[in-house]
Each structure stands twice: as structure tokens, then as C-alpha cells.
Amino acid sequence: MPKRPTPGLPTREQILDFITTSPTPAGKREIARAFGLSAQDKIALKALLKDMADEGLIDSAPGRAFHKLGGLPKVTVLRIADVDDGGNVWAVPEKWEAETPAPRLRVRERKNGALAVGDRVLARTEEAGNGWIAHPMKSLARGEELILGVLHEENGKLWLQGVEKKERREFQVSDAGGAKPGDLVLAEKAGRPPRITARVTEVLGDPFAPRSFSMIAIHKLGIPTVFAPEAIEEAHRVAAQPLGDGREDLRHLPIVAIDPADARDHDDAVWAAPDDDPANPGGWQAIVAIADVSFYVRPGAAIDKEARRRGNSAYFPDRVVPMLPEELSADICSLKEGVDRAALVCHLRIAANGTLSTWRFTRAVIRVVANIAYEDAQASIDAAREDDALLPILTPLWGCWKALSKARAARAPLDLDLPERRVMLDEKGRILSVAPRERLDAHMLIEDYMIAANVAAAKALEAKKAPVMYRVHEPPSREKLIALKDYLKTFGVEFALGQVIRPGTFNHILEKVGEVDFRPQIMEQVLRTQTQAYYAPDNHGHFGLALGSYAHFTSPIRRYADLLVHRSLVDAYKLGDGGLTAGEAAAMEKIGQSISMLERRAMEAERDTIDRYVAAFLATRIGEVVDVRITGVASFGFFASVEGIGGDGLMPVRDIGREYFRYDEAGRRLVGEETGTEYASGMRLQLRLAESNPVSGALRFEMVEGASRPAPEPRQTRVIKKRGRPANIRHQGKKR
Template sequence: MAREMGLKGARRAELQETLDQLVIEGRLFEGRRGHYALADRKSGYVPGRFSATTGGYGFVAPTRDIPNIEGDLFIPPDATADAMHGDRVLVEIVRVKPDGRAEGKVRSILHREQSLVVGRFHFSPHGCRVEPHDERVKGEIEIEPGKELPPASFYGERLGKVNPPRVSKPSELDGLIVTVAIHEFPSRYRLARGRVIEVLGREDDFGVDVEVMIRRYHIPYRFSEEALEQAKAIPEEIPEAEIVRRRDFRELPIVTIDGETARDFDDAVLVDHNDDGSWSLQVHIADVSHYVRPGSALDRDARQRGTSVYFPDRAVPMLPAALSTGICSLNPGVDRLVMSALLTLGPQGELRKADFCRGVIRSAARMTYTKVFRILEGDEELRAEYRELTPGFERMRDLAKLLMAKRRKRGAIDLDLPEPEIVFDDQDRMIGVKRSERNIAHRLIEELMLAANEAVAAHLLAARRELLHRVHESPSPKSLAELEQVARSFGHSLGLELRERTIQRSRKRRDGSKPLREVRLSADSGLDSRDLQRFVDHIEGRPEQRILSFRLLRSMKQARYSEINKGHFALAAKAYTHFTSPIRRYPDLVVHRALGAWLDGADGPSTEELAAIADHASMTERRAVDAERALMDWKKAKFMEQRMGDEFEAMVTSVAEPGMWVELVDLFVEGFVPVESIEGERFGYRENLRAMVGRRTGRKYGLGDRVQVRVDRIEWDRLRPELTCLGPWKPGKPA
């Protein structure tokens, strides 16, 4: 190529650097003898991120949509090319099945993500090794002789109250959790090699679990010095010259409503009911874009993080505290800059007009969900304390109910599933797990934010502005067919017509090859979100509601960010975006910039820039969710370790050949019952019943059944308790 273009010296080196960067980005594939090819579907090569599993196989999430291919690409164990979990790879598509699922082979590793690995140190005079904490990282890591002790500069910096032990010789590291920098990556014939760069402490030390998850999921937690200097240089007071440029809302009774432990306040609201029956909704969002300029050190750090990450006892913020809990946070009684959405809605909540502007507010009160709920429930003491604000809360509730009804009428799916919440004592020790409380105060803020987000998306689209969309595509026919089968086992239906035919199992079972009912569904299921919401309404209040709601959630695709508008299936919205949380979500900051560019008559972000941001933001969102979930599972596993041998009531939530998955009814803890741990007789899985069936008596354990279980051990590689099923649950049994 250089010869054809007549490039020599520095120009030739520049060409090589550009080609190398395009390979890293997954746009080109480097073949043999210096040949390059476009990495697209037509060439058979697709870039993506590799996700390893404990079974040796993996999946690759493509960085862009691939026509006629559904979901991630399956990578067999012998086709991973020694890729590690999280690596960016280039995959050759080798097979596409009729249902759109594809199988691939890793052809090259574009970027190694796992250069830092956290794990348990094992000392030996013959050579030290580190066992990775993440079971998806295969094999131990050999520690180079003389590289067992970390550099002194790596001691001390932690997110929370962790005080790691000081060590002076390698033997003192035995059993401690450390961070390793990999210098030589593993191959089929050798282990990875590296050096210890950080000592986190003992696994049971307070706060070590959070530090482990931060490093395991590669969450950036150190701000650059330049970003910290920029944050420090921002004045704590807003200049008068900036205030006069904006619309002044400081005299209005605008409030924030958040959780008890929240410290960063993105949004503030005000609702008025007009004489003609219409509604005026003001949603004021922290104007982070005023302080975080594109390309600045603050912007680079925020973009890299993508989102704040929230753990039960602390958070990893997207922005330094000087902004996130300081000048950007809509704290009460102080002037704050905002981007304002001023919506006029009809008597039934329909949007009539939307105006947007830069503003300044002074929050009248920092309210909590609990206080607002109690006020709305008639708490006389609180209603007296907030007598001037109480009518506003009632108007918010009334408008939220209208908006909720309007969304449900158009087909928005409302599962409202509870989330687990860790309970701590006053010494920060975990003492239990409970279902997090959700009440009308939570719902009213959600509805007002949804209305603002939709209005911003519709406005920017109408103005022909490029923006970052929040998209949610419809479920695949296959996932809906599986949900229909489960629903029918409880006597319900989504309304799907399933065409079935009998096929023969290709894999032998103990009792020989058995016929299996396989469901074939046409490409267009004919269902829309209204059908699914009717199903949700139908199962409400029934014993199987929780199981079927979770099954419905799992049948749907993940919402993500995109530069292309594809609508939002679950919200039944033609267009949707994220605008209301720029302190903790980078996409919201990008949308603020697009709206600000429209206000100024300037150019906003380009499509190419938005595409890159969308891919990265979707990845950081998944990373945060995975880290938060893994930390929650670890804490629950540690808690259940103290309950070894105890018996509990549990509900069967899933059944397959290996065994049953159950949820402990009072603890919000999930566990696994291996088929051989079901007492009484030998059991086997019956696919047509989706149940375990006793081979002697025919006793059946299926979805929704209540059973008595005993905690036997903790599966630390999967962070869950392993249980024995003692039999059907009978009220009055000890728990």
C-alpha cells in the first residue's frame, strides 16, 4: 500500500500507525503477509468484546448490528484463540443457524482488557502464583521471581475504609487478595506471568469485597490529576454574569426528591394545575455541560467511566466530588445552574407544548421518598412541617397517575419488580437482605423524568438534530415462544400460536433417547407491547406472578444506547433518550450538549462521534450492572455462609437437567439444588413438564412450588448457596 501511494519515512510510519489503530478499533482485519481486509459482515469478520464462561466457551457481543444475526456470537472452547474475558477480538463467522444465532471463531485479539487481574496469592518457595478471583479468567498467574512485593507507591489509595496489611516478604502474602499486572499473556501451553502491584487485604476485611469488584470489572476509580485540578478550579459561587444570561426560577417552590442516602441531586421538579385543566411540569436538570467541556480532562475521565457505580455502602462517581456533590448537585438553599424542560400537558397528560432553556434555581427543600410518601399518606406532623410544599406533592402524584395511565394505555410494560437491599448494623456489618421499598413517591419521580426524556427526544428529532437515543428493541420470536411455553404450564397464554413438531434428541439420556417437543415460531410473532402488558395485568396478584414477571424480563432484549432511533419497546415510545441524570450518566451529558447546541444555533455532536459514545456507554452500563450484581451476590453468599445447616422455605424459580434454582422466600437469596440433592428418591428432569419427577412415586417439583431446603455449602465460583431439597414446604416447619 505504501509503495502504491509512494509513501516513505515518516509518511510510511504514519500510514502503519493508522492501519494499526483501525485494527485495534476492529474496522480492519490484518491477515498474513501484511494484507488487510475490511472487518464487516460481508468479509465474514466482526469486531466485538469477548465474554468468557466457566465452561470454557464464550460469546462475543458485536460492536455493531449484523444483518440476519440474532444476539451474541457463540465461540466454542477450541475457537477462543486464548482470548481472555473482556478482550476486544475479531471474529470470523463460521455458521449461522435458521433462527439467527451464529457461531464464530476468534481470529485475532485486538486489545487485551485483562492486563490487571485480582486474585488470591499462593506462596511457595518453588514459585508463587495468584488464583484469579474471576472464574472466567482461566488458569493461575505465575509471579515472576523478585516481583512478589508491590511498589510502595501502590499502597494506600482506596475507595473506602480499607487498610491493607503491610508486608515485607512474599510469605506474608499467602492467602491475601492482590492485584497482578500481566506481562505475558497465557497460551494453550503456558500460564500467564506477571507481578504483584497492589495488596488489597484479607477477603473478609471490611471493604475488600468492593475493592475486588472495582478491579475485577476494570472500573476506573482514580481521577487524573488534571481532572482533579480542573474540578478544584471551578468557583463554588455562580458569577452574576452567568445568572443574568439565564431564566431565573429561584423564587419558585422547586424541590428535589431522592433516596435517604443520596448525595448527588440531578433533578428538581415543580407541577402546577392550570385553570383550564391543563398541567405545567417543570423538570430542572443539573447543567453539568456548563462545567464539563468536550475534550477536557474532566470530560475524558467521565467518558471513560460512562456512569457512576453504586455499591451497597459506597459509590464510584462519574465526576469528582467537587462537582457531583458540590457545584453541580441541586442542593437546597443554594443557586444552581440547570437545563430546564418546561412542559405543558393536557387534562389527560398528553403533551401539548415543550420549551427548553438554560436556567438557575434554588431548591426549596431536599425531600426523600419516605417523607413524600408519608405526606401523601396523611402524616399530620410532616404535612404541617411542609405545609407550603404539600399541595405541590399532591399535584405531582395526580399528574404522575395520569402519565402512568397514558403510558399503560399505549402499551408500556410495567413490571415494577422489587430489588434486593443489603441491611447493615451500626458497625457497617451486613445483617440481612430485604426487598427494597418502592412507593408512590418513587413512581411519581419516575413518571416525571420519563415525560421529560421523551419530550427532549421528540424535540431534537423534530429539529433534525443528531442525538444519543436510548433504544429497546422488541423480543425475538424464540424468546417469546419460550415464555409462552412457561406461561402455558401455569394455565396462562400470551396469545401466541405455536407450531410444534416432534424431533428426536441427539444426546442420550440414562433412560435412552426421548422425543422432545420443539417449538417453531414464524419470524413475526404478531405481538406488541400491549399484548405483553395485558399478560402482566392478567397475572397480577397470582402466586406465579413473580416467576412469570422475571421470565418476561429475561425474554426481552437489553436496552442500549444508539445513534440511530429504533424506538423503545418496553416504554412503547417512538423515541426516547436519557436527559435527566448527567451527574451520573455520560449519555445524559451528551444529550445536554446536543440540546445546548440547538439553543445556541450551533453544531452538535456528529453521528460518528455519537456512534462511538453509544458503544462505549452501553459497555460501561453493562459493566456497572455486572459489578453491582456480583458484589450483591458476594455479600449474600457471605451472609449465607453463616447460616450453614439452617433450613428455609424456598420457591422453585427454574428447573433444568442439572437441578432446580430456588429463591429463599424471606431472604431474597437465590440458591441451587443439584438433582442428586433432592431427597426421598431419585429424580429426573421432564422437559415437557419443566419439572423434576420422582422415578418411583412420580412426585413432581416444578416452577412456583414451595419446598423446604437446607444450606449445605457455598459455591464460591458462582457466588451462590448450594442447597438440599428436603421435601415440599409445610407451614410450621422451622426456618
Template sequence: MTSQQSEEQRDPYAQREAEKYDNPIPSREFISEVLETAQKPLRLFQIAKLVDVPEEDEERFEALSRRVKAMVRDGQLIRNRRGAFGLLQKMDLIKGRVLGHPDGFGFVVPEDGGKDLFLSEKEMHKVLHGDIIIASVVGEDRRGRREGMVVEIAEHANKQILGRLGFEDGLAWVRPNNTRITQDVFIPQDGLMDAKEEQIVLVEVIHQPSLRSGPIGKVVEVLGDYMAPGMEIDSAIHDHNIPNTWSEELLAELAEIPDEVTEADLEGRKDLRGLQLVTIDGADTKDFDDAVFAKRRKNGWRLVVAIADVSHYVKPGTDLDKEALKRGNSVYFPQRVVPMLPSKLSDGLCSLNPKVDRLCMVADLSITEDGKLDRSQFYQAVMNSKARLTYTQVHEMLTDKNSAYREEFAEQVPHVEALHELYKVLQKAREERGALEFDTTETRIVFDEERKIEAIVPVVRNDAHKLIEECMLMANVATARYLKWHKIPIVYRVHESPLEERLKNLRTFLADFGLVLGGGDEPTAHDYAEVSAKVAGEPYEHLVQTVLLRSMNQAVYTPDNKGHFGLNYEHYTHFTSPIRRYPDLLVHRAIRHAWLKQGVEGFMYDDAKMAELGSHCSDTERRADEATRDAVTFLKCEFLSHRLGEEYDAVITAATNFGLFVEIDPLYVEGLIHITELGEDYFHYDNARHCLKGERTGKVYRLGDRVRVQVAQVNLDERKVDLRFITDDSAQEEVSAEDGSPSSETPASEEQAEPKKRPKKRYYNKKKRGSRNSKGKS
């Protein structure tokens, strides 16, 4: 028996390797197994001997060497100082992504989902936010957190950094806009281009940081002056690595798509052009994903939800598809959108514009008298929207019989009223199902001609918003049920039950109000809804609702159908927005595959691929949320920077161990009242009840309390608003049945310490110095 035959018998993946390579080498799994069995790190020649790759076979030995190095690069192995290779888990090492904190310390978020590892400021000198590193556990810090040390950097995340250029004593540096990167980037004189002080520049990092030296870079682009209109959005796009340009290959591919729907496109489609389908969206919406129609039947309702057929134009493997996947979703900034698809598709061919033919994927649903889904049909069709309606128009049509809109859209009025009647039925079913519905205030920024904030106004959700939302929810549920029955892999929109620790803290908090959350270790949304109903109309209603909301998990995309806790659905996915969400596009492909009866085996994605795509889309969704939040926060801080010294009424939105976060009532801007502003007392943070309590006075500050504040300081670089405490209207002497203050159960990776001035980290090496839509969030 030859050594290669012996290897094939021992290597469980030898056949796979033989199919991929003419001269196969041992698989990664086999190499890991050999190291596991050896129970110690091994040098390359030792590994080669154990996997039957003789050094004399130079070609295979070199290939094995490359594979082992690739396993080190990917974090499967680590090479020690003696040149031996070992398994990470055997060497108490952790691979993960660095999450920087504005105060200089950071965390390692493990790839295996384990508990975060704390990195001190000293360790953070070696890395930048976003880097993939190998870290070792060196003990616990004074707060009981696992503390780590950087062993190796597997991947640098910041090839380019955006920031503001500064000069001092003839030396230049760039302070990153991303507050999680606290090290300034040193810029040599020959790397300045023509950039001037205080300009926002894009820097290419030519030397990554180390313990003794900060990052060094060169200016590659000057974006404009600091505080220039729109700069906050450009900064957010760069800081969060949001793709925002189209490649030449993609544009060439796009040019081959006809500008209008063709006769060939209609083949095999049902003709719905005579149906009274309409779109209902915001006044400033340009991309119309969905159109709706409802009709009363003898024993229920027919609801037709027609969704733009993006999958007809965006085929798997094309440049359009690859770019859409990379983006994951459209990103909506104030007055600007970074779309997932080029405007020819997002605002044109795929947008269900009025009075033009459009291709669509249809969920044709039968709904019972009591608002439950009875039957569903899915098919591809062609439609012609009869009207483009806004939420405001529809609401006025429904509430004002003398509205001019009833005359302007006279043909659509009966169908709008039918939709509203169906909405009432669906809303009642929602309440009986126990789905959660919290009253949260969304805001809209109104700009003046110079693109400075003129006002921040609340967005009022009326029955028109809710009508569309219920129609979309029903379509999403029907889609998930349909594809579950066909056993086709998809990404579900999963909202898991709250974690045990959060439930424990929630119950402790509710006990102060005499409230009990039912359901034992696995409460349902119905149990949450019962608590919410009991506090309806009480002064502390908003307080309790906020704590309930913050105890829950974030929804994600995954092929594991674990249901949607908040909506109380067993099956739920996203189907209704393929123009702006890649998961919906994947679901459309699955529907077409099922509709054409091509069988599960023939589908282009399996569960493993869907898991990978779902994880990526969850990440891009979070990326979009963080980017929009950064831009909006900057705009609000800039707005307040012109109001220093002004006084406002405010409401406490969170209590922490270093102070109170409050929202200024008329402005919807959040700021911090530092704990030292609360008076001559020692205030202690009650973790169980999430409130601050005075040791001597017994005063308690909790979420929902009314206070009077003065704008003391605004730090635009750090996007922080410091407020001066003036008076409190409702602080209590002790924690009573109406006391407590909620705070999200923040993971260690987002843990906050007492704010301090952002450190200017400039390190010297000889002469070099371095130093946030109502249709789709469920």
C-alpha cells in the same frame, strides 16, 4: 501516468490519505479490496506490487508494511505460517472477545455480532477471560455448538489481576477473584514483595498463558486481608477494571472551576429561583440530579423538570470529559459509590442542593387532561431548590394528614399534592398505553458497626418513588421528541422487541396456562400487558410475569431510534441524570446546540460517533451491573456462611438442567438445589416449559414452587450457595395448565453447565508453576 496517479484512481480513499499524510500510502479499504480480488493470501511484496508501492521506494514500502501489520493487530487481516496475509472472513476466522466460564471452558463473542463460538478447557489454557483473539471454527461439540480453536491473540485484556495469595510446597500462586479467570497465576519468590498468605494482592502479569504454561506474575500491591470489610468492593472494582482515581491533570482542571455559581454563569439563563422546585430522593442520596414542580392549568398541567446543568462545567475534550466518558456512569456499591464526576461537581456544584443557586437545564412541559405530552420547551436556567425531600417524607405527607412532615414542609405540601395528582393522571395514561410494569423486589443491605451484614431488607416502592419516575419518563420522552424534530444526532435509550426464538418459547410456555400472546411476529408492550392483566391475582401471576420479563431484550444506547418496547414509547432517551450517566450529558449538549439554533451541521457529533459512544456506554453500564452484582453476591454468601445447617422456606426462581435455583424468603439470597437432591428419580429439564420433571414419579418443579431448604455449603471463592432439599410444598405430578418454569433465554456466552468444583489449574514449566436506583434503569 505515474504509479501514484494510477493508485489514486483505483483507491477510493486516496484523497483522504493524501490529506492525512505528506507521503500517502494505500488505504486499508484498498488493501482489503486487493486481497479480495486476489482470492488468496499474499506476501507483503505481492501486495506492494498490486497497490503500486515499489520496494525501491523504501519509505513508502516501510509505511505499507506498518499498515499491513496494524491491520493484523486490529483483526482485519491474518498472517499465515508462510508469511502471507489474508482476509479473516476468507479464511473462516473469527475475531472476538473471550468470555470465560467458572467451570473452565469459555466462548468467543464475535465482534460482528455473530453466534458465539465454544472454547474447550484445553483452548482456554491459552487465553484469559477478556482477551481479544482470532479463532477458527473446527467443528461442533457433542451439544451441537460451534467449537473453535485459538489461532492468534490480538490483545491481552489482563495486564493486572487481583486475587488471593496462596502457598504450597514452597511455591506461590494467586487465585484470581474474577471467577471467569480459572487459571492461577504463578508468583516467583522474587515477585512476592512482603505479601502474606491469604492476603488480597494485585499482580502484574509478566508472562501470559500458553498451552504449556500458565500465567506468571509479580505482586505490585497488597490490598489487605481476605474477608476484611470493604475488600469485596475493592475486588469488584479491580476485577471489572472500573476507573476509580483522578489524574493530576484532571484535579488541576477541577481547581479552576469556582466553588459557587457566579454572576457570569447566569448570563443568558432564565431565572427560576422563585419557582417552588423541590428534589425527592432516597434518604442516603448525595447527588441530586433533578427537581420537579407541577401546577394545575385550565386544560391540563404544567410540569417543570429541572436537571443539573453538568454540560456547563464539563466541556468536550477536557480531562473531566475524557474521564467521565471512560467511566460511563457512576457505580453504586453497598455503602460506597465510584462517581462519574469528582465530588466537587457530583455532590457540590452540579447537585441541586436545597437553598442554594444552581445551574440547570429545564424541560418545561404542557400535559393534557388525559396525561399526554402536548408541548415542550427546553432552556437553560438558574434555580434554587426550596426543599430536599425524601421518598419516605413525601409518602407520609400524602397518606397521613397528621404527619409532622406536613408541618415541617408546610409551604411545599400544596405543590407535593399537585405532583401526586399529576402522577395519578400519568399512571392512568401509562396503563392505557400498555407500558409494562412488573412487581420486582429490590433489597437493601443493612450493615453493623464492623461492616458485616446485619440484615437484608426489601425496598418498598411507594407513590413517591413512582411519582418521580413518571415525571422523569415524561421529561425523557419530551427530550427525545424535541431532538428528533431538530434532527440532531443523539443516543436514544432503545429497548427492542423480543427475538423470534424467545417469542416462540414464551408462547409455548403460555399455552400451558391457556394464555395467548397477541401481536403475531411483532407483539407490542400492550400485548404483553394484556397477558399480565389476565393472570392478575392468580397463584401463578408471579411465574408468568417473570417469564414475560425474561423474554425481553436488554436496553442499550444507540443513535438508531427504534423505540422503547417495555415503556411503549416511539421516542425515548435519557436526559435526567447527567451527574451519573454520560449519555445524559451527551443529550444535554445536543439540547443546548438545538436551543442556540446552531444548525445540525455545526454539532460536534455525527451518527457514527454517537454509535461509538452509545456502544461504549452500554458496555460500561453492563460493567457496573456485573461489578455491583459480584460484590453483593459475595456479601450475601459471606452472610450465609455463618448459617450452615439452618433451615429456611424458599421459592424456586429458575430451573436448569442441573438443578433448581431458589431464593431464601427472609434473606433474599439465592442458592442452588442440585438435581441429585430432588429424590430417587431421573429428572429431565423441559426446555420449552423451563421445568424439571421426574421420569418415574412425574413430579414437576417449576418457578414459584415453595420448598424447604437447609444451607449445606457456601463457597466464597466461587460465590456459590449449595442448599439441601428437605421438603416441597407444591410439586405437581405432571405439567398441567399451571405448570412450567421460566428461565431466561441465556445466550451461549452465558450458558451454564453442571456446577463442579472450580479446577485448580497450575501448570509446570521446568521449575516454574503457573496455572447492582429507581430513576434511571428504563
């Protein structure tokens, strides 16, 4: 228990200390009693607790007890979510209404094996280190998770097929709740093994209708799509406010925004010109203007709470689920052509070799002269027509970029060719095409300007010793490097573990490999070797970009991390209202964990939706022989993707042929014992498309007699054993 202070209102730190150390749930009554507050003080305490909740310091639990943000009530109901291979039992809160994702707790069972997945317990919670421990007090009636699936009829009975690729089991429907065959529904399990049935709780509609594929992912992963009425009302109110006094006026500069042709929002714009300062010969001045979201979205406000709950916008072929209400994200905060907009501006002075000489940040008013698609900007530069009004604006941008490119080349960041699929829809939401996005110099130009501004933001905050929400990408672990060494050895490529590992180390591997058939296999393994980037207030550098200090600053419309960096800059450099609060600064680690998890949720939803669109596009080609590339190999078969289109389908090892195939873990390949035929990641071959399921996004292939098959290649002797598949990382480029 905390030491009782002198009479009067306790401080925020004292309240947090009491909530954290109290052995019983701590509500307003318990806090008031512990600190001996008078009736007048209790009124002030209520306001203080509300402020602390708005600042992100505390959250409330059922029964109006308080706990630290991202924490748990002292006693709560948990659901057993997993029992891992080591026998450890993991649980999650049954109800979780905080803005941060629910934590996982390690359960200390009184009797090993007593708890199973789906069980519910009343438990006492304890924070230990960076995690949580649960001490079960009482077993409760078992509850069930909802299943997202599609109904179909067979032999006069309704059945539910889940949308998950891994969900092979179907459940007979005991209560359809008015749903019909073909409907996408949410259902709960009922009954006991072996007679488990499904009871429909909500009908979502036709899963094959245009724009339904993204909704499947949104429902499945619980992405919020509706803003609270108070957030909508607040957005309408703040959008009407004047831009404020004291802003630097940059409306005379021909600033342009270069984005995808289908961009729904424009949060960055750029300008460059040769530097006339003799102290910077051959150098450049540049401006990266970013929508001043922190001016409109204040800490603790209704919009801010909604934004933190989402963490980021999610982008699908048919829709955007924005982090901010559309009145802000698509209108007043979007840097549209020909209108005055509030911006937080990064002024850069760039040396001839591309290094950043100086930087400063101001709040400004800008007027973008043109919103230009990447393709159009590239076409203007390539054609270089004298009558092109954009050419005088774009030419210095390209000149400055050539300098930035020199600095990039000197850093030698990780350079992997990772094409992104683009789904084109018509006005009714029907699929027109699926193809890789073209990578232009215009894309790399904007990416390098954004990287420069992100570096400047991080270093500017470090200079003020202000809080920074870093974008962290740590070097690969030794375990992954050993796996890469073993893998490369099967191709006769040497890789020394004793060297200092830099991004350029991996680039050099790809240079040595050259343009050979197995280059995609090597590139995929290099990708698998990398760690996953995340957000945190502690700096561990960005390995992939070869940068020591890096923060996301350039997309506050769609990323909460960028909004925090804006607020910290506003506070540190005294740029006006809307700066970072003390509560936010104290909660940076928890917020970083939250938005990192929310980013992964959005990535999964976007990837799943693309897979469903691809499966729908390929559904008209069932039975055709298609060119594929193997994307992964396991003991039970290999996964393959249709060349130029994508998708992910399984070729089971039992269906490859009569020959027995062994799994070579080191080379990640299946090897035929009789013929030596090999199937490995990156190989190209022909398979017949046997099944394409748009609801799950899954494909299934069959072998084709007489079609091209990979020929066995001479390899070094390898140890054959099983091991799980390594994780993937996300390409860090500009995204809409």
C-alpha cells in the same frame, strides 16, 4: 488511497478517508506525505489531529499511527479470547487504551484448530460491515490473563482460589510476592499443562474487610476508579466559574428534589402547579430541572474524556464510582437545598389526560427549597397535616402526577413487579440488613416526571432534526415469543403468536394468571422474553415503556448518554456554550455502542457486589433450613434464592435424591421419573444452606429430609430436550 487535494491542510473527512483506506499504518508523517504538506502545514496538521482526537473522531495506536475512534490499527497484536461451538475463533486486542471497550474480531485461520484460547498473534485487521476480521500474520509467545482470587494454605502449600462463581479449579502458588493466606490478590498463570501455577502480581488486601466486596467487582471488571490529575484540576477550575449570563431565573419557584435517603448526588428536581390557561382546562404546568452538566463538562476536555471512558457511575452499597469528579458530581452539579445551581430545565404543559401538550427547554438558575427522601415525601402526603410546610409544594406535584398516571395507563407499558434488594450498612461498613426496597407512590411519581421529560427531550431534538442518543428497547424476537408460548401452554395459558405484540399483551397474561402460586414463574419467563435496552442514534422506540421516541435526559451526572442529549439540546436551541460538536454527532453510533457495553459492565459489577454482600450476610446461617424460591432450572440442577434476602445458590441434580430427574426444556423444570416430583422456576420450598462464600458470592444448598417439597401437578405432555438459558433485562427505573 484518497485523491490528493490541492496544496494546503486536508479536511477532517479527507484525513478519515486516508486513515481508513491506507493499507499501512498511518501516522502524522504518512498523512503529511500523502497530502504534500509544507513544514508550516505540518504544524497545523498536528493541531488538527489533536482536535480530531479530542472530538472523538480518531484515536492513536502504538507507534503513533492513527485510526478511527472505536477502530483498530492496521496491524496489531491480538489475544484469542474464545472459540465458539461453531468453531469460529474470536480475538481481542492485547492492548487497548481507547475510551471505548475493545472490539472482538473474527479470526480467519489458515489452518482450522491451529489457534486456542490464550494464544497471541500479530494480525492484519479489516473492518467488515458492523464487525472486524483478523488475518493472522505470525504467532507470538503465549500470554496469560490475570486471575483475581484469594490465597489459602493447605498442607504447607499456598493455593489460589478465583473469585468467579464458575471457577472451580485452584492453582498452586509458585510465587506469593509477599502475600499471605487470606489475602485478595491478582496473579498470572505460569508453567505449562498439566503443571499450571500462579504467580502473584499484586496484593489487594483482606477480601472480608468492610467495603472490600465492591472492590473485588471493580478490579475484576476493570472499572476506572482514579481520575487523571488534569481532570481533577479542570474540575476544580470549572466549579469556580460563574453560572453565566442569560439564564432564566427560577429561584422564586419552590422546586424540590425527591431522592433516596442515601442519595449521593441530586441531578433532578421538580415543580408543578395547575395551569391557568383556559385552552388547557384541568391541565398542569410542570418543570423538570436537571443539573446543567454540559455547562461544566465541555466536549474533548479532560473531564469529558474520563466521563466517556466510564460511561456511567457505578453504585454499590458501600461506595459510588462516579462518572465525574466528586467536586462536580457530589457538589457543584448536585441540586442541593438552599444554593443556586445551574440547570437545564424542561418546561412542560400537561393536559388533564396526562398527555404532553407543549414543551420547551431553557438554561436557568434554580434554588431547590428542599432535598426530600422518598419516604418523607410519601409520609407528608399520607398524613396531610396542616402544619406541614412541604404539603403545599407536594400536593400539586401529586395532582399533576395523577394526570400523568392516566397517560401511563392508556399506554399500558410493561408492568412487572421486580423488587430491588437494599443492603444496609453501619458506619463501619458492616452489614445491618438485606431486604427488598419498598415501592412507594413517591417513587412512581418521580419516575413518571422523568419519563415525561425524556420524551420531551427526544421529540424536541427530532423537531430540530438534531442528533439524538435514543434509549432503545426493541420488541421481543419471534424465537423468544415461541418459547414463551410453549412455556405458557404447560400452565394451560393460551398465547397467540399472530397478534400484534405490545407491552399490554404481557400485562394481560399476568392478569389472566392472577395471584396463583406459579405467578412468579410466569413473570420471570415474561422478563426473560424481553430484549436488552441499549443506546443508539437510530430510533427503534422503547417497547417496555410503550413509547415511540425516548431518550435519557434526566441524569447527566451519572450517564454519558444524558450528557450527549443535553449537548444536542444546547446546540439545537442555541442555549449557549457546550453544545454537541460535529465530531460527536459523527461518532454517535460508536459512542452508543460503547456506553451500552459500559452500562452492562456496571450492571454486572453492581449485581456481583450485592451477591457478595448477601453471601456474607448469610454466612452466619450456614446449616440452617431456609425458605427459598427456585430462580432457574438446568439439566444439572436448579438455582434457588433465599426468600426476602436474595443470593443465588445451586442445588445439584445429583444431590436431590436417588430418583432420576429429567430436564423438561419447554416447562423449564426437572421431573422425577418415579414419583413425578417437579422442580420449576418460581417454586417455593425449604433447603438447608450448606455453603455461603462471600468472596465469590455463591451459595450451595442441600435437601432436607421431611421438609416441605413441591407436590407434582397435572401437566400437559411435553417434549423433553436441552436448551440454553435466555438472557435477562434491566428494570428501567430511577436509580442512585
